[in-house]
Amino acid sequence: MSVRIGLEIHVQLNTLRTKLFCSTPSDYHDKPPNTLVCPVCLGMPGTLPVVNRRAIEAAIMVALALNCEIAPRILFVRKHYFYPDLPKNYQISQYDGPGMFPYARKGWLRISAGGRTKIVRIRRINIEEDPGKLTYPTGSMLTSPYSLVDYNRSGMPLLEIVTEPDMESPQEARAFVEKLIAVLDYLGVCDHRKEGAFRVDANVSIEGGARVEIKNIGSAKDVERALEFEIARQRSVVASGGKVRRETRHWDPVRKVTVPIRIKEVEEDYRYFPDPDLPPIDVPRSWIEEIAEKMPELPDQRIERFVKQYGIDEYRAAVLVLNKRLADLFEECAKMYRDYKKLADWLITDFLRWVKDLGIDLESKKVEPIAIVKLLRTLDEGRISIRMAKELLPKVIAENLDVEEYIKRTGMEKISDVETLKRVIEEVFRENPKAVKDALKNKKAVNFLVGAVMRKTRGRADPQLTVKLIEEKLREIAREI
Numbered sequence: 221m222s223v224r225i226g227l228e229i230h231v232q233l234n235t236l237r238t239k240l241f242c243s244t245p246s247d248y249h250d251k252p253p254n255t256l257v258c259p260v261c262l263g264m265p266g267t268l269p270v271v272n273r274r275a276i277e278a279a280i281m282v283a284l285a286l287n288c289e290i291a292p293r294i295l296f297v298r299k300h301y302f303y304p305d306l307p308k309n310y311q312i313s314q315y316d317g318p319g320m321f322p323y324a325r326k327g328w329l330r331i332s333a334g335g336r337t338k339i340v341r342i343r344r345i346n347i348e349e350d351p352g353k354l355t356y357p358t359g360s361m362l363t364s365p366y367s368l369v370d371y372n373r374s375g376m377p378l379l380e381i382v383t384e385p386d387m388e389s390p391q392e393a394r395a396f397v398e399k400l401i402a403v404l405d406y407l408g409v410c411d412h413r414k415e416g417a418f419r420v421d422a423n424v425s426i427e428g429g430a431r432v433e434i435k436n437i438g439s440a441k442d443v444e445r446a447l448e449f450e451i452a453r454q455r456s457v458v459a460s461g462g463k464v465r466r467e468t469r470h471w472d473p474v475r476k477v478t479v480p481i482r483i484k485e486v487e488e489d490y491r492y493f494p495d496p497d498l499p500p501i502d503v504p505r506s507w508i509e510e511i512a513e514k515m516p517e518l519p520d521q522r523i524e525r526f527v528k529q530y531g532i533d534e535y536r537a538a539v540l541v542l543n544k545r546l547a548d549l550f551e552e553c554a555k556m557y558r559d560y561k562k563l564a565d566w567l568i569t570d571f572l573r574w575v576k577d578l579g580i581d582l583e584s585k586k587v588e589p590i591a592i593v594k595l596l597r598t599l600d601e602g603r604i605s606i607r608m609a610k611e612l613l614p615k616v617i618a619e620n621l622d623v624e625e626y627i628k629r630t631g632m633e634k635i636s637d638v639e640t641l642k643r644v645i646e647e648v649f650r651e652n653p654k655a656v657k658d659a660l661k662n663k664k665a666v667n668f669l670v671g672a673v674m675r676k677t678r679g680r681a682d683p684q685l686t687v688k689l690i691e692e693k694l695r696e697i698a699r700e701i
């Protein structure tokens with residue numbers, strides 16, 4: 221059954237110093253309510269908005285990174301609706317309609333999902349102001365006797381990025397969101413970890429049926445989950461002979477279900493018209509070129525460079541690059557450690573798993589490249605076993621453990637001394653006469669003896685040498701019998 225998914229993503233440009241139309245500081249997260257406001261972002265009568273040029277530059281950067289055509293003029297319009305978080309009763313936005321147009325359109329982004337690479341087209345990008353935020357004393361809109369409004373967010377620069385319905389599975393939608401987050405991260409225009417910085421609405425239909433919109437999904441993983449649920453729900457409606465209704469649903473991340481919020485019969489009429497307070501901004505070619513020159517390296521370019529420079533395959537390169545901090549760590553380690561493939565493998569498997577398990581945020585926690593390099597070097601030199609290396613890795617990540625120093629201090633070094641190992645094997649043979657008997661008949665039973673040696677040495681015995689010595693000893697016994 222065919223599935224079509226389109227995404228509408230709101231991205232807050234929250235790394236700028238000020239809001240979109242006033243000089244009020246924009247770092248409102250964790251600030252007391254209604255402390256970062258001014259007459260402009262409170263929509264007081266008689267005030268006039270003035271465009272933040274840096275916000276426009278950031279928006280153009282995003283459009284260039286998403287391969288969009290950029291309009292020669294930026295035209296702001298008023299989108300009218302009443303809601304308590306919108307003090308002017310209109311939002312300064314952009315619109316694709318007669319005499320009006322978005323600042324960017326017809327772009328694309330390459331994604332990889334399920335081993336397949338594809339292009340997702342971007343229909344358009346709008347730049348607009350964020351409304352304020354409503355909060356509910358009991359935490360829920362349904363049970364609170366009243367609501368509170370915080371205008372700190374009011375007037376924050378916001379991009380609305382709308383894709384064509386090119387995604388055919390929840391995995392592809394998630395891959396798109398992850399790739400977009402990476403692009404924004406490389407551009408440095410959005411810290412997606414901040415609350416409300418990144419909001420996704422997803423449209424989904426099956427078999428050409430009615431389109432259902434799921435509102436306000438907060439993370440890439442939840443985009444996948446919400447769509448999986450919604451597709452299953454629509455399929456069961458169709459399977460039981462029903463018809464999917466066109467409606468808007470809400471994703472409940474706690475119960476992991478979508479719930480209906482309203483039935484959409486017609487498009488709302490927002491009575492858009494050009495904002496007379498804001499003259500159109502000309503965007504000459506020369507300005508776009510100037511911005512293009514300042515653009516940092518983007519994920520796709522970095523993947524390509526990793527493949528060329530380090531000789532690793534595209535899959536590994538992509539996993540590293542999608543997480544900028546991880547890719548930076550890889551490059552710092554690569555200056556000191558030449559087995560790039562091995563380095564990449566450690567970072568994208570065991571390292572990432574531990575980072576997740578330990579709940580470490582690579583953005584705020586610095587993992588020292590030298591600590592990783594020392595772990596791999598001592599492993600290469602045969603001074604620790606692979607099992608020991610894996611055991612030490614969480615300490616390397618969490619405490620930047622110096623592995624060289626640690627194995628010297630604790631005497632944890634791998635045992636590859638023949639005499640020492642022979643003594644341990646002697647003991648193991650004495651303590652396990654039945655296992656020795658089995659091993660003489662059955663080669664597979666040797667593993668038990670190897671395991672016993674490993675346990676006795678707490679994993680420090682050189683595994684290959686241990687197997688060799690045990691086999692020698694068994695041959696000796698066989699000759700004696």
Ligand SMILES: [Zn+2]
Pocket residue numbers: 239242243244256257258259260261262375
């Ligand atoms: Zn303001």
